[in-house]
Amino acid sequence: MSELPQEDPQQRWKPAWAASEARIRENAGHTAVRTAVPRNSRVSKLDADLLDDELTDMLREPVSKAMSLLRPQLVDKHRLEIDTAIKAVLFWLSAGSASRRATYGQSLQNLTYETTGHRDVLRRLRMFGALSIGGAYGWSKLTSYMAANGWADAPQNSIRRKIWRVLDRLERVTRVATLVNFLAFVATGQYKTLIERVLGLRLVFARPQVAHSVSFEFLNRQLVWHAFTEFVMFALPLVNPARARRWAVRNARAVLGLPAVTIDPVVAALPEHICAICHSVEAASTSVSPDSAAGMFADPSESCAAVNPYVAKCGHRYCYVCIKTRMIAEADECTCLRCGQHVDRIWQQI
Numbered sequence: 001m002s003e004l005p006q007e008d009p010q011q012r013w014k015p016a017w018a019a020s021e022a023r024i025r026e027n028a029g030h031t032a033v034r035t036a037v038p039r040n041s042r043v044s045k046l047d048a049d050l051l052d053d054e055l056t057d058m059l060r061e062p063v064s065k066a067m068s069l070l071r072p073q074l075v076d077k078h079r080l081e082i083d084t085a086i087k088a089v090l091f092w093l094s095a096g097s098a099s100r101r102a103t104y105g106q107s108l109q110n111l112t113y114e115t116t117g118h119r120d121v122l123r124r125l126r127m128f129g130a131l132s133i134g135g136a137y138g139w140s141k142l143t144s145y146m147a148a149n150g151w152a153d154a155p156q157n158s159i160r161r162k163i164w165r166v167l168d169r170l171e172r173v174t175r176v177a178t179l180v181n182f183l184a185f186v187a188t189g190q191y192k193t194l195i196e197r198v199l200g201l202r203l204v205f206a207r208p209q210v211a212h213s214v215s216f217e218f219l220n221r222q223l224v225w226h227a228f229t230e231f232v233m234f235a236l237p238l239v240n241p242a243r244a245r246r247w248a249v250r251n252a253r254a255v256l257g258l259p260a261v262t263i264d265p266v267v268a269a270l271p272e273h274i275c276a277i278c279h280s281v282e283a284a285s286t287s288v289s290p291d292s293a294a295g296m297f298a299d300p301s302e303s304c305a306a307v308n309p310y311v312a313k314c315g316h317r318y319c320y321v322c323i324k325t326r327m328i329a330e331a332d333e334c335t336c337l338r339c340g341q342h343v344d345r346i347w348q349q350i
Contacts, residue, residue, distance in 0.1 A: 041189075042185065042186065042189045042192075044109040044110070044111060045106075045109070045111065045189075045192050045203050046192070047105070047109055048103065048105040048106040048108070048109045048111055048203075049105065049192075050105070051104070051105030051108055051109070052090070052103050052104065052105040052106075055090065055104060055105065056083065056086050056087055056090065059086050059090075060082065060083065060086060063082060063086065064079075064082065067082070080137065080140060080141070081137075084133060084134075084136075084137040087133050088129070088133050088134075090103070090104065091103065091129045091133060092129070094107070095113065095125050095128075095129065096122075096125060096126055096129055098122060101113045101114075101121055101122070101125060102203075102206070106203065107206075110205055110206050110207055111203045111204070111205065111206060112203070112204060112205075112206040113125055113201050113202070113203060113204075114201075114202055114204050115199075115200050115201060115202070121201075124199045124200070124201055125201065127199060128195055128196065128199055128201055131195050132193070132195055142167075143167070146160075146163075146164060146167070151163065151164040152164050174194075177194055178193075178194055181193065181194050181197060190202055246330060246333040247333055250333065263337075263338070263339065263340050264337070267279070267280065267337050267338060268338045268339070270338070272316075272317055273305050273306060273309075273317065274304050274305060274306070275304055275305070275306040275307075275309075275317070275318050275319045275322055276316070276318065276336075276337040276338055277318055277319065277322035277323065277326060277337065278303075278304040278306075278319060278322055279304040280337065282303070282304060306318060306319050307319045307320075307321075308320040308321070308348075309348075309349040310323055310324075310346040310347060310348050310349065311346065311347050311348075311349050312336055312341075312343045312345075312346055313341070313343070313344075313345055313346075314336050314338075314339050314341040314343070316336055316338045316339065317349060318346075320346075320348070323343070323346055324346070326343075327343060327344075327346070332344075
């Protein structure tokens with residue numbers, strides 16, 4: 001019997017392994033490209049700045065009130081210094097301390113600073129605070145000083161005019177660079193300011209294992225309340241409170257089987273030349289006891305006599321201004337105070 005050729009067992013799996021290894025390396029390359037972009041949330045970084053600004057605004061009011069007690073004009077004169085001092089203190093107590101590497105707003109968003117290829121995070125953070133807060137203050141004071149002293153209107157060959165042109169171009173270049181950096185931040189999510197990019201400071205999640213979830217419950221409540229207040233502010237001027245009250249009273253009395261209008265017998269018994277509206281207004285505006293009020297109704301003052309009298313269709317007489325104002329205010333709900341009939345037209349008494 002002839003011997004069968006002996007085949008090396010390892011030769012059987014080597015081609016399959018070579019093909020699998022190529023696919024694994026290709027997939028690993030694609031995975032590395034996908035994970036090159038950091039997973040930090042851009043919205044969280046921007047929200048952290050908003051939270052820091054809100055904290056500064058909250059502290060500005062009590063500090064301004066305390067300083068106004070010493071000298072009222074001191075607050076308006078040194079508002080920039082007050083804001084700069086508040087920001088510096090907050091930054092020193094938060095990101096500038098050795099135990100923290102993030103501002104209060106960034107801590108609420110589960111963010112912290114780290115450096116790219118460096119370990120001196122604290123020193124770079126303090127440099128960041130000095131440049132962002134102190135640099136902004138110095139630039140504002142410098143531009144204000146040059147504008148107040150007319151450096152822009154100085155002669156063309158003067159040193160002040162040259163310095164003004166250089167700083168103006170520098171400001172334009174800085175604005176363009178800030179815009180480009182922000183677009184890069186939107187694309188990559190790494191450095192949201194130029195100073196952070198220069199210093200190599202990146203915001204990362206302080207606790208990556210903690211899921212970052214955003215609750216929209218407060219936002220929903222604010223939107224609903226805002227929409228409700230806008231509707232109330234729009235509808236309130238359209239509602240006549242006196243007319244609405246009379247409409248409710250009339251319908252309530254109709255449901256209870258009562259007359260549509262309650263007639264005061266004292267008002268109904270007034271002389272014909274007395275305007276019941278004038279008399280009611282005078283009685284309501286006069287603070288008297290019940291006994292004296294009864295006497296006043298029994299003997300109405302001649303000052304309540306109808307001026308330029310107009311007669312309703314029920315025959316009762318009123319001042320033209322009184323009855324016309326009441327008809328405009330109450331519209332379809334206007335009734336006669338003496339008999340309770342509906343008043344929709346009036347005629348001048350001849």
